[in-house]
Amino acid sequence: MNIEWILSNYGVLLPEAVLTLFAFAIILIGLKYRSILGYLAFVGGVVSLGLVIMNFSVNATLLYNSLVFDPLSQFFKVVFLLVTLLTIIASLRYYHGNAHQGEYYFLLLIATVGMMFVASANDLVSLFVAFELGSIATYVLAAFDKENPRSIEAGFKYFMIGALSSAILLLGMSLIYGITGTTNFTALSQMSFEMSGYTLAALVLIIAGLGFKMALVPFHMWAPDTYQGAPTVVSAMLAAGSKKMGFVAAFKLIVLALIALRTEWYMVFAVIAVITMTYGNLVALTQRSLKRMLAYSSIAQAGYIAMALVVVSYTHVDSVVNLAMGGALFYILSHAFMKGGAFLAVGTVGYMLLRDKIKVDEDDIDNFSGLSKTAPITAFSLTVFLFALAGIPLTAGFVSKLLIFSAAIYGGLAWLAVIAILNSALSLFYYARVVKVMYWDKPKFDLKGEPTAYVVAVLLALLGTVLLGVYPGPFVDVAMKVAEVFL
Amino acid sequence: MALMDNYLPLLVFFAFGILVPVGTIIFIRLIAPRGEYPRKHIPYECGWLPIGTAKIRFNVEYYTYAIVFLIFDVEALFLYPWAVSYKNPLITVPNFTLIACIEMFLFIVILLIGYVYAWKKGALEWIR
Numbered sequence: 001m002n003i004e005w006i007l008s009n010y011g012v013l014l015p016e017a018v019l020t021l022f023a024f025a026i027i028l029i030g031l032k033y034r035s036i037l038g039y040l041a042f043v044g045g046v047v048s049l050g051l052v053i054m055n056f057s058v059n060a061t062l063l064y065n066s067l068v069f070d071p072l073s074q075f076f077k078v079v080f081l082l083v084t085l086l087t088i089i090a091s092l093r094y095y096h097g098n099a100h101q102g103e104y105y106f107l108l109l110i111a112t113v114g115m116m117f118v119a120s121a122n123d124l125v126s127l128f129v130a131f132e133l134g135s136i137a138t139y140v141l142a143a144f145d146k147e148n149p150r151s152i153e154a155g156f157k158y159f160m161i162g163a164l165s166s167a168i169l170l171l172g173m174s175l176i177y178g179i180t181g182t183t184n185f186t187a188l189s190q191m192s193f194e195m196s197g198y199t200l201a202a203l204v205l206i207i208a209g210l211g212f213k214m215a216l217v218p219f220h221m222w223a224p225d226t227y228q229g230a231p232t233v234v235s236a237m238l239a240a241g242s243k244k245m246g247f248v249a250a251f252k253l254i255v256l257a258l259i260a261l262r263t264e265w266y267m268v269f270a271v272i273a274v275i276t277m278t279y280g281n282l283v284a285l286t287q288r289s290l291k292r293m294l295a296y297s298s299i300a301q302a303g304y305i306a307m308a309l310v311v312v313s314y315t316h317v318d319s320v321v322n323l324a325m326g327g328a329l330f331y332i333l334s335h336a337f338m339k340g341g342a343f344l345a346v347g348t349v350g351y352m353l354l355r356d357k358i359k360v361d362e363d364d365i366d367n368f369s370g371l372s373k374t375a376p377i378t379a380f381s382l383t384v385f386l387f388a389l390a391g392i393p394l395t396a397g398f399v400s401k402l403l404i405f406s407a408a409i410y411g412g413l414a415w416l417a418v419i420a421i422l423n424s425a426l427s428l429f430y431y432a433r434v435v436k437v438m439y440w441d442k443p444k445f446d447l448k449g450e451p452t453a454y455v456v457a458v459l460l461a462l463l464g465t466v467l468l469g470v471y472p473g474p475f476v477d478v479a480m481k482v483a484e485v486f487l
Numbered sequence: 488m489a490l491m492d493n494y495l496p497l498l499v500f501f502a503f504g505i506l507v508p509v510g511t512i513i514f515i516r517l518i519a520p521r522g523e524y525p526r527k528h529i530p531y532e533c534g535w536l537p538i539g540t541a542k543i544r545f546n547v548e549y550y551t552y553a554i555v556f557l558i559f560d561v562e563a564l565f566l567y568p569w570a571v572s573y574k575n576p577l578i579t580v581p582n583f584t585l586i587a588c589i590e591m592f593l594f595i596v597i598l599l600i601g602y603v604y605a606w607k608k609g610a611l612e613w614i615r
Contacts, residue, residue, distance in 0.1 A: 028603065
């Protein structure tokens with residue numbers, strides 16, 4: 001009877017449990033057999049994804065209300081698992097025969113488990129522990145190609161900045177606990193705060209700590225170096241998955257728990273969102289390294305998503321709040337496909353250069369000249385991803401921008417929407433430049449065929465990007481339904 | 488004034504903490520005999536004359552032991568509060584003992600997997 005009780009109560013933990021089990025199996029099996037590890041990790045991810053989707057509309061709390069399982073958490077878990085699966089498929093080729101595959105897939109799965117727990121956290125303590133689990137694993141992943149000094153630099157920078165941001169975040173959390181005497185989000189959301197220096201300090205520290213993870217502008221310095229130096233499959237994971245961990249933490253901690261302070265963080269986020277998108281787009285204009293360009297574009301996209309936080313803090317109308325948060329969620333889902341796909345497509349080219357023993361910088365824009373002839377599938381997919389990031393119709397990027405921008409307009413923040421639209425127009429320049437190089441310039445290198453695993457991963461991301469753009473209805477409905485948590 | 492009363496012991500403690508080392512240093516200065524001779528400037532190596540230079544590369548292998556030890560040390564630390572509370576009659580959560588036992592079991596198994604991994608990777612072998 002006890003066992004049944006445990007299963008009925010703890011059953012919601014199954015996706016995480018399965019993933020953890022697979023991770024441990026992988027690291028132990030990896031001591032002896034290496035060839036099956038990637039497939040094992042893939043199976044683990046698929047099973048976990050299936051379990052999450054089966055339990056999508058669950059509503060449960062665990063461990064004295066420190067973990068919550070609701071559509072919001074399940075939505076983010078789906079995003080994290082999709083990104084991880086894409087990364088695993090591409091890694092099947094990139095880390096084929098690598099001596100440390102066991103550790104790689106182990107860290108990848110454990111990072112995903114950490115992110116999934118962040119999505120479920122309903123308490124400052126569980127949020128922080130999960131946040132660290134998700135972060136520490138990715139620090140190691142960023143430095144995984146240890147023969148490559150750039151990768152070491154990426155991991156080192158990421159680790160230093162990440163550790164600093166964790167300390168800042170923790171200080172903010174401890175101040176919140178000191179003021180309110182509770183660490184629980186549900187309890188926090190029902191508090192009425194007295195505005196004081198402590199509250200303000202706590203809020204600033206929390207925004208700064210989470211801002212590092214989300215790569216919002218004053219806290220973005222690590223992102224370009226890390227995304228450029230890390231192995232490209234890992235960059236895809238970092239930009240498309242790990243960054244969303246910061247967003248779900250921000251949604252939970254700032255929008256759900258500290259909603260009483262909304263007037264205080266309105267101005268902060270308005271300024272941050274505007275400078276983030278503008279700075280990201282301006283700096284991306286001059287990048288020659290494609291991974292760096294994608295990193296800056298990723299910063300700009302974070303600015304667009306942060307607009308939702310501005311709208312939520314400004315307006316009190318339920319329908320607009322729902323539209324803004326639903327838009328942000330849809331943006332996060334489509335960004336996972338667009339950005340993950342773009343990084344994987346860039347990684348495909350990097351891998352082909354490495355395989356054909358052409359010694360150049362792996363992601364210089366010159367490598368992409370004439371790619372439409374040497375690697376047509378990659379070139380076409382990258383084109384779609386870049387146009388999606390710019391927000392061209394019939395792609396996921398268009399629908400997500402439409403939702404967020406219209407939320408800003410309905411919320412009475414037309415100036416913000418105008419700035420964002422101008423930014424989108426600006427961003428089209430550097431995206432289109434890559435497309436021009438790929439389709440109109442002469443091929444520079446003779447590349448011999450596209451690697452299957454990469455192509456599969458890129459095509460899956462392409463499918464997601466196009467599906468969300470052409471047939472967004474049901475997905476928008478789901479995002480709106482999920483966003484009702486914030487009302 | 489009540490506030491001052493609360494903090495007075497702390498203040499005394501603090502003052503004493505500063506006074507003792509500073510006082511000792513001054514006291515030694517006052518009474519110790521001083522003499523300058525060349526051997527005084529040789530690095531102290533437990534009474535022996537120094538051999539070779541100090542700027543050599545040395546093995547840092549010990550750190551893997553330190554890490555593995557640290558993990559199990561922290562595990563032991565976690566076991567204490569658990570052992571005190573898992574059968575605590577004051578906790579009225581249903582099935583608390585069972586949950587606590589399963590959780591601790593999982594925790595130890597996870598550490599054990601790490602231990603097996605470290606062992607198989609040769610972290611416990613001393614290579615010279």
